[in-house]
Amino acid sequence: MSEGPLLTVEDLRVAYRGRSGPVPALRGVSFIVGRERVGIVGESGSGKSTIGLTILRLLPQSALVSAKRLCLLDTDLMAASERAMRSIRGRRISMVLQDPKYSLNPVITVGRQIAESYKVHSGASTREARRRALEMLEAVRIRDPERVFDLYPHEVSGGMGQRVMIAMMLIPEPELLIADEPTSALDVTVQAQLLVLIDELIRRRRMGLILISHNINLVASFCDRVVVLYAGRIMESLKASELALARHPYTQGLLACRPLIDRAQPELPQLTRDPSWLDAPDESRRGTGA
Amino acid sequence: MIEVHEATVAYGDGSGRIEAVRSVSFNAAAGEIFGLVGESGCGKSTLLRAVAGLAPLAKGHIVLAGREVGISRTRQERRLVQMVFQDPYGSLNPTHTVDKILSEPLAIQGLDAIDRRVIQAFQEVGLGGQHRYRYPHQLSGGQRQRVAIARALITEPRILLLDEPTSALDLSVQAEILNLLKRIGRAHGLTMLMVSHDLAVIAHMCTRIAVMYQGEIVEMLEVQRLRRGEADHPYTRMLLDASLEKTRQGERDTEGTSSPSLTR
Amino acid sequence: MSVETSPKPVTWHDWLLAEAPQSRSQARLTRWYANWLALKRNPLAVSGVIIILALILMAVFASWIAGQSPYAQLLTARLEPPSMEHWFGTDELGRDIFARIIYGSRITLLIIFLVSIVVLPVGILIGTLAGYFGGVFDMFLMRITDIFLAFPRLVMALAFAAALGPGIENAVLAISITAWPPYARLARAETMTIRRSDFILATRMQGASALRIIWSHIVPLCLPSVIVRLTLDMAGIILIAAGLGFLGLGAQPPAPEWGLMVSSGRSYLLDQWWVATIPGIAIFVVSFGFNLLGDGLRDVFDPKGL
Numbered sequence: 001m002s003e004g005p006l007l008t009v010e011d012l013r014v015a016y017r018g019r020s021g022p023v024p025a026l027r028g029v030s031f032i033v034g035r036e037r038v039g040i041v042g043e044s045g046s047g048k049s050t051i052g053l054t055i056l057r058l059l060p061q062s063a064l065v066s067a068k069r070l071c072l073l074d075t076d077l078m079a080a081s082e083r084a085m086r087s088i089r090g091r092r093i094s095m096v097l098q099d100p101k102y103s104l105n106p107v108i109t110v111g112r113q114i115a116e117s118y119k120v121h122s123g124a125s126t127r128e129a130r131r132r133a134l135e136m137l138e139a140v141r142i143r144d145p146e147r148v149f150d151l152y153p154h155e156v157s158g159g160m161g162q163r164v165m166i167a168m169m170l171i172p173e174p175e176l177l178i179a180d181e182p183t184s185a186l187d188v189t190v191q192a193q194l195l196v197l198i199d200e201l202i203r204r205r206r207m208g209l210i211l212i213s214h215n216i217n218l219v220a221s222f223c224d225r226v227v228v229l230y231a232g233r234i235m236e237s238l239k240a241s242e243l244a245l246a247r248h249p250y251t252q253g254l255l256a257c258r259p260l261i262d263r264a265q266p267e268l269p270q271l272t273r274d275p276s277w278l279d280a281p282d283e284s285r286r287g288t289g290a
Numbered sequence: 291m292i293e294v295h296e297a298t299v300a301y302g303d304g305s306g307r308i309e310a311v312r313s314v315s316f317n318a319a320a321g322e323i324f325g326l327v328g329e330s331g332c333g334k335s336t337l338l339r340a341v342a343g344l345a346p347l348a349k350g351h352i353v354l355a356g357r358e359v360g361i362s363r364t365r366q367e368r369r370l371v372q373m374v375f376q377d378p379y380g381s382l383n384p385t386h387t388v389d390k391i392l393s394e395p396l397a398i399q400g401l402d403a404i405d406r407r408v409i410q411a412f413q414e415v416g417l418g419g420q421h422r423y424r425y426p427h428q429l430s431g432g433q434r435q436r437v438a439i440a441r442a443l444i445t446e447p448r449i450l451l452l453d454e455p456t457s458a459l460d461l462s463v464q465a466e467i468l469n470l471l472k473r474i475g476r477a478h479g480l481t482m483l484m485v486s487h488d489l490a491v492i493a494h495m496c497t498r499i500a501v502m503y504q505g506e507i508v509e510m511l512e513v514q515r516l517r518r519g520e521a522d523h524p525y526t527r528m529l530l531d532a533s534l535e536k537t538r539q540g541e542r543d544t545e546g547t548s549s550p551s552l553t554r
Numbered sequence: 555m556s557v558e559t560s561p562k563p564v565t566w567h568d569w570l571l572a573e574a575p576q577s578r579s580q581a582r583l584t585r586w587y588a589n590w591l592a593l594k595r596n597p598l599a600v601s602g603v604i605i606i607l608a609l610i611l612m613a614v615f616a617s618w619i620a621g622q623s624p625y626a627q628l629l630t631a632r633l634e635p636p637s638m639e640h641w642f643g644t645d646e647l648g649r650d651i652f653a654r655i656i657y658g659s660r661i662t663l664l665i666i667f668l669v670s671i672v673v674l675p676v677g678i679l680i681g682t683l684a685g686y687f688g689g690v691f692d693m694f695l696m697r698i699t700d701i702f703l704a705f706p707r708l709v710m711a712l713a714f715a716a717a718l719g720p721g722i723e724n725a726v727l728a729i730s731i732t733a734w735p736p737y738a739r740l741a742r743a744e745t746m747t748i749r750r751s752d753f754i755l756a757t758r759m760q761g762a763s764a765l766r767i768i769w770s771h772i773v774p775l776c777l778p779s780v781i782v783r784l785t786l787d788m789a790g791i792i793l794i795a796a797g798l799g800f801l802g803l804g805a806q807p808p809a810p811e812w813g814l815m816v817s818s819g820r821s822y823l824l825d826q827w828w829v830a831t832i833p834g835i836a837i838f839v840v841s842f843g844f845n846l847l848g849d850g851l852r853d854v855f856d857p858k859g860l
Contacts, residue, residue, distance in 0.1 A: 344758065
């Protein structure tokens with residue numbers, strides 16, 4: 001019952017203005033996100049974080065952005081004014097970042113931050129916002145929401161901080177959630193719990209999710225589709241379940257160089273970068289959502 | 291080579307006293323790669339620092355190469371053990387060139403033939419000579435970690451301590467660095483003590499592993515048993531499950547289900 | 555990317571921007587050059603540099619630029635307005651103000667130099683020692699710092715003048731003694747942050763002495779912020795020296811110190827404004843130049859990756 005893709009990105013090009021000319025970050029990236037979970041995996045310098053920032057138009061003024069299409073349903077994100085973007089950010093597209101230490105305001109209680117997030121987008125009263133915030137805290141599986149409401153960010157653990165971030169980002173009920181390394185700062189057991197939570201919330205609200213990570217295991221186990229990014233271009237785009245059948249040598253190389261617990265390898269295969277990958281044509285598949 | 295007896299490291303005093311490491315004991319034989327794995331706050335890094343001589347022991351003692359060592363060490367004792375840190379950026383002084391970073395330990399230890407040793411160190415860790423007079427910010431994360439490894443090896447230690455040496459690196463760079471570490475360990479007969487939160491990395495590198503939780507070792511096992519999933523302690527099993535799940539589903543065969551689901 | 559050595563660079567510019575420096579000195583010069591290029595991009599900072607360079611040139615080539623002696627009195631030509639013969643006019647004793655301004659730059663530079671060589675080393679030494687060793691030592695040094703910080707500069711200068719007699723050297727001493735505490739505090743704060751870095755731990759593990767760690771590792775990292783602070787403070791120092799000169803506590807007549815010139819020109823302010831105003835403008839321009847430079851340096855020294 002999908003009415004068409006949620007997010008359409010076509011030939012997105014982004015360059016940052018550097019000292020000696022523009023530095024390209026994305027060089028013609030195209031993909032589609034439906035009401036499904038898409039994982040973007042890449043190493044440092046691949047441009048994966050730039051994608052999230054570009055969709056929300058949060059790049060610095062000096063950045064050069066161009067795209068054939070960048071649309072959220074029917075809204076053209078490229079043409080939208082800053083004012084229009086402000087109402088889209090948070091309300092229709094939300095972003096969760098890596099470290100709650102840096103993305104939560106340290107001098108405001110977590111509960112108030114969630115409530116404010118709600119107020120900004122719905123204009124509700126303080127009391128109503130507080131009620132909704134408490135509901136969200138429960139929805140993110142925080143026991144004792146009343147107590148946590150009055151805590152400051154430095155008083156909560158990393159995992160709980162991320163749950164607060166998720167609560168804050170999902171309370172306005174956006175259609176698309178972008179998560180940029182949401183679990184990288186967390187322990188592996190906490191990671192698992194958090195992902196289960198995100199999974200549940202996304203499904204229940206029929207949202208789309210873009211999960212950006214350098215961890216191919218994470219992306220493969222959690223997402224429906226995987227997009228492999230290298231040097232600002234998409235090398236391969238495939239279903240997570242078919243990752244083992246990846247055809248691009250970069251993807252294969254990434255998969256091969258992972259150390260595996262249950263298999264002994266005297267030496268890990270190393271990834272040799274083929275310079276021809278830098279000029280490879282865009283390999284993205286235009287699959288529609290689930 | 292490394293013997294740790296009932297080591298306890300504590301911070302603060304009185305009611306604010308926290309024991310980061312509680313009565314930990316283990317041994318590592320010469321040439322062995324021993325792993326310490328656990329989640330954040332379990333005390334593995336603190337324990338490593340105690341072995342390094344950077345954190346004082348409240349109780350217990352540490353014996354390296356047959357000599358008991360404390361927090362204040364002689365120059366020879368310092369030469370015995372070196373460490374590679376987690377953050378490749380923070381472990382190199384940004385105002386020093388690579389050349390200076392590598393020659394300083396030699397100068398401190400009073401070793402000669404500095405130029406020859408520096409060039410040799412470059413070759414050992416696979417760094418090109420063009421980096422010699424560069425500054426850390428001009429190098430990539432992997433290159434910086436190579437410099438850190440070269441610095442640790444240049445005074446010919448017998449014990450190498452590794453504090454999450456690849457956590458901050460890309461997957462492909464991690465593979466290169468782990469291979470390098472293994473190769474160097476074999477070539478020099480080094481005893482290595484490696485700390486990580488990543489079970490797969492530990493399993494790849496180490497022969498024996500200690501699992502830590504809240505300052506204590508809850509289980510010690512050989513890597514083969516870990517690989518077979520034969521863990522006794524529930525915490526170890528929990529770690530294994532969380533790590534394995536991601537890896538297994540990452541390389542799922544096609545006859546698996548079409549949409550991934552997270553098992554509880 | 556090929557890894558063999560690049561072809562011999564053609565120009566100085568190339569050599570200074572070399573991707574792979576061949577020696578320690580080249581590496582250091584490369585870094586300085588990169589900093590310089592970064593500074594050049596900021597037009598305000600460049601203005602500051604130009605002003606300070608002009609000051610230095612004025613001081614060095616004073617006799618050529620001034621053309622006349624700053625001390626030559628011609629009582630028949632008192633208080634003459636600016637003209638072709640005397641660009642800035644003459645003062646109450648018929649001395650050419652332009653020449654006095656030019657020669658006065660030497661005194662200004664002397665003051666800046668003397669204050670810097672006292673304040674920088676003392677501040678860094680005390681700050682790094684206190685920050686590195688901590689504990690009782692730190693407390694002791696910081697209390698001393700607090701004591702010196704509590705003295706108001708002008709009162710100290712008065713006290714020194716009273717005790718030792720007025721003069722530039724004593725004025726400089728008075729200024730320096732009260733100016734170093736903030737630098738100690740700054741160095742201490744930086745040291746305490748740097749102390750926890752992994753590279754310090756690595757050096758400790760190699761068996762380095764505290765002295766080596768402080769001198770070789772910590773001081774170079776403290777220097778940028780201390781230098782920026784000093785450059786920004788310079789304006790204040792010049793003003794205080796001028797103020798002391800104004801009060802008669804610093805340079806003594808007939809020295810062409812700018813503050814002294816403002817003071818002696820006070821009585822003629824309404825009718826012969828140039829006597830007091832032009833030295834005042836000189837003070838302002840130099841202070842401003844240092845401020846601009848300090849701001850520019852602060853932007854350049856953004857530590858790469860710390």
